[in-house]
Each structure stands twice: as structure tokens, then as C-alpha cells.
Amino acid sequence: MGSTIFAEMSALAVSTGSVNLGQGFPDTDGPREVAEAAAAAILGGRGNQYPPVPGIPELRQAIAEHQRRFYGLEFDPDTEVQVTTGATEAIAAALLALVEPGDEVIAFEPYYDSYAACIALAGGTRVPVTLPAPDFRPDLGALRSAVTGRTRLILLNTPHNPTGTVFTRDELTAIAELACERDLLVICDEVYEHMVYTGEHVPIGSLPGMRERTVSISSAGKTFSFTGWKVGWVTATPELVLAVRAVKQFLTFVSSGPFQYAVAEALRMPDAYFAGISEGLRAKRDLLCTGLAEVGFVVYPPDGTYFVTTDIRELGAADGVEFCRDLPRQAGVVAIPNSVFYDDAEAGRTQVRFAFCKRPEVLQDALARIEKWASGR
Numbered sequence: 053m054g055s056t057i058f059a060e061m062s063a064l065a066v067s068t069g070s071v072n073l074g075q076g077f078p079d080t081d082g083p084r085e086v087a088e089a090a091a092a093a094i095l096g097g098r099g100n101q102y103p104p105v106p107g108i109p110e111l112r113q114a115i116a117e118h119q120r121r122f123y124g125l126e127f128d129p130d131t132e133v134q135v136t137t138g139a140t141e142a143i144a145a146a147l148l149a150l151v152e153p154g155d156e157v158i159a160f161e162p163y164y165d166s167y168a169a170c171i172a173l174a175g176g177t178r179v180p181v182t183l184p185a186p187d188f189r190p191d192l193g194a195l196r197s198a199v200t201g202r203t204r205l206i207l208l209n210t211p212h213n214p215t216g217t218v219f220t221r222d223e224l225t226a227i228a229e230l231a232c233e234r235d236l237l238v239i240c241d242e243v244y245e246h247m248v249y250t251g252e253h254v255p256i257g258s259l260p261g262m263r264e265r266t267v268s269i270s271s272a273g274k275t276f277s278f279t280g281w282k283v284g285w286v287t288a289t290p291e292l293v294l295a296v297r298a299v300k301q302f303l304t305f306v307s308s309g310p311f312q313y314a315v316a317e318a319l320r321m322p323d324a325y326f327a328g329i330s331e332g333l334r335a336k337r338d339l340l341c342t343g344l345a346e347v348g349f350v351v352y353p354p355d356g357t358y359f360v361t362t363d364i365r366e367l368g369a370a371d372g373v374e375f376c377r378d379l380p381r382q383a384g385v386v387a388i389p390n391s392v393f394y395d396d397a398e399a400g401r402t403q404v405r406f407a408f409c410k411r412p413e414v415l416q417d418a419l420a421r422i423e424k425w426a427s428g429r
Contacts, residue, residue, distance in 0.1 A: 057373070057392045058165075064380040071418040073340075073406040074376075074386040076213070076359060079414060082277035083318070083325070090281075090314035099309025105301050107135025107285070111312045114319040115285050119268075122245075122326075123255050131290040134297050137307040138282035139243045139271040142296070144170045145303060146239050146267045146286065147207075149295040151176040155204035160190060162393030162400055164213050164241070176204070180395040185363070185403065186352055188215040192226045199230065205237035206230075208256060211244040214393055214405045215361055216354020218251045225259055232261040237292075239267045243284075246275050246329045249337065250355035257287075264289050267296065272315040274358075275329065277409075281311040333358055333408070336415060340408040343419035347426045349404075358409035361390060365402045367426070372404045383425035385418045 058075065065072040081087060093099050099108065106112060112129035119125040127133055136142040143166060151157060153175030159167050161180040171178045181195050195206075206227065210219040219227075231238050238256055245253045257266035271284035286296050337353065341360055345351045350363035369375045372389030380386050390403035408415060 057376075057388065061376065061380070061386050061388060064377070065386045068380040068384060070380040070384045070386045071410075071414060071421065072386045073408070073410065073415075073418055074388045076274075076407045076409065077279045078277040078409045079411055080277065083321070086276055086278070086314050086318045086321075089317045090311050093310035093313040098313055099311070101309070102306050103135075103309040103312060105306055106130075106297065107133065108309075108312045108316070110316040111135055111283075111285075111319075114316040115287065118319045119255075119287055123258050125255065125258055125263075125287070127287045128290070132287060132293055134286040134293050134300065135308075135312060136284040136286060136296075136300055137304045138273060139241060139269050139284040140166050141282075141300065141303055142269040142271075142284045142286050143167065143239070143241060144173070145296045145300040146269065147171055147174045147176070149299045150237055150239070150267070150292075151204055154202065156200060156202045157205055157207055158195065158198050158203060159207040160209065160212070161395055162214055162390050162403075163207075164209065165393060167207055168395075171207075177202070178395065179203070182394075182396065182399055183212070183215055183217060184399070185361075186350075188212070188217045188352065188361075190217075190219065190223055190227075192223065192230075195227065196230060199234050199236070203234065203236060205239060207239050207241075209241040210256075211242075211248060211253065211354075211356025213244065213357050214359050214388075214390055215352070216357045216359055218248055218253065218355040220251060221254045224254050224256045228256055228259040228262045231265060235265075237265050237267070238262065240269065242268060242270045243274050244357040245270055246326050247333055247358060248330055248356040249334045253356070267292050272311075272318060275326075276315070276318045278311070281308055281315070283308045283311050283315045336408040336410070336412060339412060340406060340415050340419070343415070344406065344422070347419070347423050359405050359407055362404050362406065363402050364404055368429075370402060372400065372402055376404060379422075379425075384421045
């Protein structure tokens, strides 16, 4: 249902002239020098034809340098890095490569809607472990109980969309120990790795015993605010990368040629740029969280990502889908119901997600519209 509701909300945003706080994309472009690097690559004839299936060497080298620079992880750019068409293709290729029909895949719900689709395409069985409100911390006992003899892998997302949970080192250590004990693979979606406001981002692949059983996934779209370029990547052992590549080449073959050159330069930007991502988004998070709370939403401030989850019960509403369908027409603001990210829809029935990766004036406009609507009810 996730893709359906996204399409519906996008159409409502256009038809009603609403402020779109539903979809997770910035309303400003990323660094000009990165855009200029893409333009120079196009005009210079670099990447306009098929790039290599693994990705251009310059980008694979930059990805390996990024992993070393921020996390102390060493990857061979020639054998342990694969460039993909965004993180979504990386997730699909990894699941199709590593999951056989009948295998069980544990995923923490609520979760990005492509997870369910890709597990199904691979013939796997999705086994949800719920991150319960209000703190959305993983229940490690429930996770251990979910593992059976048919469990193939754990699908992890940290920082977590849509809740904003950043898994702690202790939580990840417990997950890693379970994976090693039960001989499980882990696919970790880390696209919000540079958007952390509380705690730190710890790649599970950096923990003892996890280097050889982890497929780490990230992308340039969120970090550099060029979501339309669709440049993502996988880092893993040569065996796991080869498995992912064998599937990836039959999905898109290759893509984003000139943009790969630009992302290679972007990944080498100074530390101040990466630190500034969280600093700028933290202020927007606080602006939106404060405003929504003042109107009457129960707000769960996120530790990471650029989404905030709220609860609508204090507003007298009981169904997030109905609420989000009415909000554009009544208040001129679009949000997304979290229930579409759950197998157990009741667990998220009254939760609604807003994106704060917008200009402050856009967030203020949205809040003014919601306040006017709420005061007139």
C-alpha cells in the first residue's frame, strides 16, 4: 500500500496546492560545485555512454575512501564496491541475490515500503519485528524469538525511516552477536548515515564478526540533496558484491554515468560539509516538532533522518490514512500515514509522518496552515 499512498498524496499535493511534507526529498539542490561537476562530465563526454557495470573507478575509489574516513572500514574499490541506481536498487539486488524461495527475512517495522516488495519478489517470507512507540527502540528479545531455522538474514535500517531511531552501539552489538551465533547475513540500509542528531551512526559491519556477513548500502541522494540522480552503492566482501552485481546487471545494467563523476567529487568534500548536514536539519526538525506539538500532535522527535513521526489521537482522530487524505483538502498540507509501513497496521494506525527537509519558510507556511485548520475545527 505504501507506493499507492505516496502516489495518491503526491497527486493531492498538486491538485490542492498543498505544502508537500509527505515525500522525503529536499526542496533545494545540493552544492553548486557538485552540480557543476555533473555538467562538466556531460559536456566533457564522460559517462554519456555505458559506464562499467561495477561503477566508474573514480567513484568506487571515493566510496572506499569515505568508508575509511568516517568509519575506519577498509574496502577494496575493485572487488568490494558496487555502484547501483540508488539505494533502492541496491536493496532489491541484494535481496534477490541472497534470498531463496522460502527463506525468512527479519525486518524492523515500520519500514521503507520497498523492503516488503523486494522480499516478496525474491520468494522470501517477511518476518516483522516491531519498533514500538513511543521510543521505537528494538525489542532484542522479540528479535531473538523471531529467528528460526529458515531465517536467512536481518534487514536493518539505521538511521531508521520512518521513526528516526538511530540504533545504539549496544543494540547493534546484540544484533551482531545474534547474526554470528545463528550464521545470518545482514543487509544494512544506511542512506541517512550523515543525518544524526542524537548519538552516533555505527555501521554494523564495523562490529566483530560482521565484516564478512554484512552488505552495507548507502547513496548520494540524501547526503548531497540530489535525489533525482539515483546514485547508490554497496560495500561488502567480494563474494557478496559479486552476488549483488550478478542481479544488478539484469535490473538496470548501468546508470547515472555523468553523475557518478560528480558524486566521486562530492564524497571528498571537507568534514565541515558533512557536519553541516545534521546541524542544518536539526534546526528544521526542532522547528517542525515544536510547531506540531503546539497544535496538538503528540510528537516523537527523531534521533536521525529527516522525518518526524506524530500521533493524531490528541486531535480526536483515529485513522492515519483517513487523516492524511483529509489534511490536504482541509489544511493544505500533505503527510504520510505510518500504517502503510507496517505489517500490523493497527500498530501504526494513528501515526503520521512529516518530512522536514524543506526550507524553513516552507515549514513555517505548513505550520501556519495546520494551526489555522486546527483552530477552526
